[in-house]
Amino acid sequence: MSKQRSKDYRERIDTALATPKLQDALHQFGDAFLLAREKAFTGHDFEALRGNIATLKSKVRQNHAQLLQQFIANAEAAGSIIYQAKTAADANRYIIELAKQKNATLAVKSKSMVSEETHLSVALEQAGTQALETDLGEWIVQLAGQRPSHMVMPAIHMFKEEVAELFSKETGEQEPAEIEHLVEVARNQLRQSYLDAEIGITGANIAIAETGGIALVTNEGNARLVSTLPKVHVVLVGIEKLVATLEDAAAIIQILPKNATGQLLTSYVTWIRGAVPCDGEEKELHIVLLDNGRSSLTESPQCRDALNCIRCGACANVCPVYQTVGGHVFGHVYIGAIGIILTAFYHGLDNAAELVKACIGCRSCVAVCPSQIDLEEIILHLRETVGDEEGIGAGKSLVFRKVMQNRKLFHSLIKAASLLQKPVTKGEKTIRHLPLFFSPLTEWRTLPAIADKALRDSFNQKPQHVDKPRYRVALFGGCANDFLYPELGLDLIEVMNALDVEVFYPQQQNCCGIPAIYSGDKQTAVELAKQNIEAMLEDHPDYVLTTCPTCAMALKHNFVEALKDNPAWAERAERLSHITVDAASFALNQLDGAAKFAGLATDEKITYHDSCHLKRGVGVWEEPRTLIKDAGYQLVEMNHADRCCGFGGSYSLTSHPDISKKILQDKVADIQASGATCVAMDCPGCMMQIRGGLEKAGVPVRAQHTIELLAEALKKRLDFKK
């Protein structure tokens, strides 16, 4: 089962990757979205707004039963008929029964993701009632026999020529592929249906307990027609859409369009309560409250924040994976980061099993989520669940559980590998071609060779000249710094010594454990956390420095989280978190490094790449830029500086190299367009990816760590003194 599933999934990826037009469209949309969104939030404090949404939605979750009762009581008092559907099938059955009772041959629908979730249209059609989508995008998708590839813009994957062809079939005329004309065709084609339909079906963006009413947030005006003309109105709404008061509803309406489409407000917000007048009678208003997995989501402490989602779709808009493969790959019914989570609960873990691995972990979704959901954390938790259910794969299991947890074995295997690679490296520092089935990995980027001598073996041989150190700091090297780029660690010594800081390298440190977490192996991650806390705190350093932001995230957040309920470790994990800092921030903030290095460097044109885990994991982006600028380098910003480079650890090596490759190509193009001769960054993982991509593409731009650039500046000064 899971083998066939993986195969189908791979095929979908291949198809999407072979459609560059789709990628161009999604990239353009992503760029335009960010600009519009920024403009829409001008004068607003996004962090404050989303903090408020998270609070009010969390309160709803805590008082859900009571608020739901209040909603039902108020809705019924206003003449609404309420049906509580436990499952998708229950909801469909109720609506089909209603359609039969009304002898309905036609139901007009406005856009509703919940109806997509329950596959309502198909169910109605099978029962003899035509379910006609009236939202333009939904209608296009319906005519094409597809499903939406975006929650807000269902037909974002289609082009006007395809739409013209579909519409031509409907009208029997040759419709030109002009957008304005096509919109007019849809308007005219659908007009009579609102009058003919016996039933109108809408979703709801919000259900308000205080009033027993719903709110619809729309642009096209079709929902107003659907909820006005037919004598029966069915509202299909998930029970998580509940809020307590009109103030809470207003807060959601304030943020939703800004974050969804960059509009200050949609054309229409429609507040409907109860059985309103309809053609001289009372309208029959049915509200179907759908559970379908939402209650079990409430029960999961790790995942329940997903219920705070207000369905803006922004998590997809900014996602580099979504932009590369679209919503028909990166989604099931619900798409993007939130889609992965909702799929697991509403459509079953099996439907989500491939998707949970498709997230590259760049956290760009977390940065724009209007409900402050840590989507990546939840996805990682689900990955772990899939790992538990289906296994993480025999190879990974062997590596993580048997090898990585045993530091000596892990490190001696790496040393052995450094000797074994000789035939392919031919003594050089990068691997340009790998033999046999590994060869696709080096078709699009070179890989760094494992260093002859690891940082841990050369560290103590480097003399340090600090008479009266201001601080004694421990370096947490991380695997890449230790085994691939030991020179980076040695440069760090130079830089720190120049700032009167002594650095030591605790030999017992091991992998930070993030690769294990990303592969769904939490057990290994916890074991590694303990080993590292022990190792790093042993000699009582003033600070622990990192050169890899993924390691920084592990030491600052993940260890604390993993051990917070373990009294033997919680305090030490907190202590380590407290003294851990990335090298650039430490140099700038604690050591006033900007002054120390001022004017030492050449005026080389440098552009800066924000590593995902530094910017969005640790919240650092200004510090390295300040250091680079103040040292005398000429800093030029590239486009999409904080977009992922496509590395994602094992994502680019084993799980999704094909997607990684495409994301890297975007990054290389942005670097090249900046006109810089050097791209700086603060992550050895990004260095590996970007260096490899630049080298393979033959782009004459070097990729360096900020610390390396500072060391270069120092060296220049020393050379000058000579």
Place this chain on the structure above:
Amino acid sequence: MLPTQLVSQFTQAAINSGAEVIAVKSIGDAAEYIATQITGVLLVPPFLTAGRFKLKSALKKTGISIEVDNFRTAAIQAEAGITGVNFAIADTGTLVLESTHEDVRLATTLPPKQFALLDPEKIVADGLQAVKPLRQLHQRNPRNYIAYVTGPSRTADIERVLTIGAHGPKQLFILLVPGFSNDYLEM
């Protein structure tokens, strides 16, 4: 915020959303303006200020052909609809229309042109300030259909290109009429 600032903020935001904002001096002026914009039938649903200011006769005087009932059959052919406005929201350029009466809905959803008569005194600062009168509207009517209208209908569903005029009105004209009504609960 000063009332004049609210009016200018509202006007700017409404224009940005694609609406046209026209300041007139009286209902008579408003009717004359409308006559310059339409040649077909104008739907006039019942609303309080229309009666008080004899809107229908003002419109008829300009030669506009108006329809006052049978909206279910008339609306699909009508060129425009007109209503008052309960109140407006400055920061988004939004009109709030108490649309529980079905004719108000039909007049503002089906025809391609929508006219709205707003007294510039009835503007609140933002969506959060709108909650108080919104709640009052809810308290007055046990069942209700209240519409926030911001600009004409729109879509970006084909290739993400913003296109004005989807299934709802293609044009929204907001006529600012001073001294028309200062009651947020009446249209």
